[in-house]
Amino acid sequence: MSEHSDQSVQGPRAPFVVAHRGASAERPEHTLAAYELALEEGADGVECDVRLTRDGHLVCVHDRTVDRTSSGSGLVSELTLAELKELDFGDGTPAGVLTLSELIGLVLDWRSRPTKLFIETKHPVRYGSLVENKVLAELQRFGIATPASAAHSRAVVMSFAATAVWRIRRAAPLLPTVLLGESSRYLGGSAATTVGATAVGPSVKTLRDHPDLVDKAAAAGRATYCWTVDEPDDIQLCADLGVSWVATNHPGRAKAVLANR
Numbered sequence: 392m393s394e395h396s397d398q399s400v401q402g403p404r405a406p407f408v409v410a411h412r413g414a415s416a417e418r419p420e421h422t423l424a425a426y427e428l429a430l431e432e433g434a435d436g437v438e439c440d441v442r443l444t445r446d447g448h449l450v451c452v453h454d455r456t457v458d459r460t461s462s463g464s465g466l467v468s469e470l471t472l473a474e475l476k477e478l479d480f481g482d483g484t485p486a487g488v489l490t491l492s493e494l495i496g497l498v499l500d501w502r503s504r505p506t507k508l509f510i511e512t513k514h515p516v517r518y519g520s521l522v523e524n525k526v527l528a529e530l531q532r533f534g535i536a537t538p539a540s541a542a543h544s545r546a547v548v549m550s551f552a553a554t555a556v557w558r559i560r561r562a563a564p565l566l567p568t569v570l571l572g573e574s575s576r577y578l579g580g581s582a583a584t585t586v587g588a589t590a591v592g593p594s595v596k597t598l599r600d601h602p603d604l605v606d607k608a609a610a611a612g613r614a615t616y617c618w619t620v621d622e623p624d625d626i627q628l629c630a631d632l633g634v635s636w637v638a639t640n641h642p643g644r645a646k647a648v649l650a651n652r
Contacts, residue, residue, distance in 0.1 A: 405633055405634060405635045405636075406617075406626075406629050406630055406633075406634045406636055406637045406649070407435035407436060407507075407636050407637070408433075408435050408637055408639060408646050408649070409435065409436040409437065409438050409507075409637065409638040409642075410426070410429030410430075410432075410434040410436070410437045410438065410639070410640075411438050411618065411619050411640050412438060412440070412451075412640070413425025413426040413428065413439075414426075414428040414429040414434075414640070414643065415640045416621070416641045419460070419480055419481030419482050420453065420460060421451040421452060421453065421460070421480070422482035422484075422489060423484070423486065423489055423497070424482040425482070426494060429642045430497075430501050430503075432646065433642070434506065434642040434646070435506065435507065435636075436506055436507035436508065436509055436547075437494070437498060437508055438508075438511065439489075439491070439494055439509070439510055439511065440452065440511045440513055441491050441510055441511070441512060441513070441522065442513055442516065442522075443467075443468060443516070443518045444467060444468070444470055444471055444475060445468060446471045446472055447525070448472040449491035449492070449522075449525050449526065450467065450472065450475060450488045450490050451489045451494055452467050452488065455467065455513075455516075457475070457478060457480075460480055460481065461475075461478040461480045462478050462479040463475075463477075468516065468517050472488070472490070475488035476488060491526070491529055492532075494508065495530075496533075498545070499533060499535075499545065505545065507544070507547055508545060509549055509638070510526055510546060510547070510549065511549045511571070512526060512549070512555050514551065514554075514555055515552075520555075520558055522555070523548070523555055523558045523559055524562075526548060527559070527562055527566075530546050536563055537563060537565060537566075538565050538566065540565065541589065544566060544567050546566065547566075547567040547569060547590075548566060548567075548568050548569075549571055549592060549616070550570070550571060551570075551571045553570060553582050554586075556568045556586045556587075556588050557586040560586060560588070568586075568587070568589050568590070569588060569590040569592045569616045570583045570591055570592060571591075571592035571616075571618070573596075573597055574597070575597055575600070575601035575604055578592070578593055579601075579607045583608075583611070584611065588613065589614065590608070590615060590635065591604070591613055591616070592617070592618060593615070593618075594618055594619070595617055595618065595619065595620045595628075595629075598617050598628070598632070598634070599625070599628065602632055605632045605633050606632075606633075609633070614635035614636070615635050616634075616635060616638065617629050617638065618637075618638035619638055619639060620639045621641055621645075623644075626645050626649065627648065627652070630649060
């Protein structure tokens with residue numbers, strides 16, 4: 392059995408439901424309202440993208456700029472946290488941008504059940520490896536950077552950049568990681584092995600075209616994280632194939648589809 396067969400992302404049953412940027416089909420993405428709704432709907436995990444502000448804070452924003460998702464404009468990397476906090480991100484609150492610290496606190500304080508936090512680092516960015524270093528420092532501050540075992544980790548770090556995954560694996564070997572990608576060749580080949588990813592993350596389109604990816608990943612001791620799975624037929628497909636985690640904008644609906652299987 393591969394050294395990666397630790398069920399670090401997979402767990403005892405599949406698939407688990409991850410709220411992609413929160414319950415983002417019903418609430419503005421990456422807002423406190425979106426994540427609170429996802430947790431209320433029973434999501435097993437929540438996903439966020441993180442970027443660094445000009446003054447070194449990790450914030451939950453997908454795009455390089457805030458133009459699409461907020462009342463402001465400009466590059467995240469050129470704005471301070473204080474400036475980002477003044478913007479309206481669509482949830483009608485004066486809180487401004489959501490920081491990774493605030494999201495970690497929400498997830499860890501959610502007492503009804505343990506929920507995993509899937510953190511995607513974006514690349515290429517001007518700050519390079521500092522993003523992963525800051526993520527690990529923040530997880531360390533909350534006491535979840537070095538779990539007793541990968542299977543019980545409360546955090547998972549993901550990236551489309553193989554170098555980012557490698558940095559996390561090297562610095563925090565028990566922290567689960569996902570190598571994201573669109574190409575079945577990339578995910579099923581040597582890249583995941585080289586960087587030591589504990590899971591691979593194909594898009595649902597890639598999975599439809601290459602359903603054998605799940606078995607190939609399992610044979611190498613890796614779990615599968617599939618994104619972004621919104622249609623009931625695709626949720627069923629992921630369940631039939633044995634996908635470990637499905638990322639969806641509709642966590643409540645995905646839970647209902649799986650419950651009725």
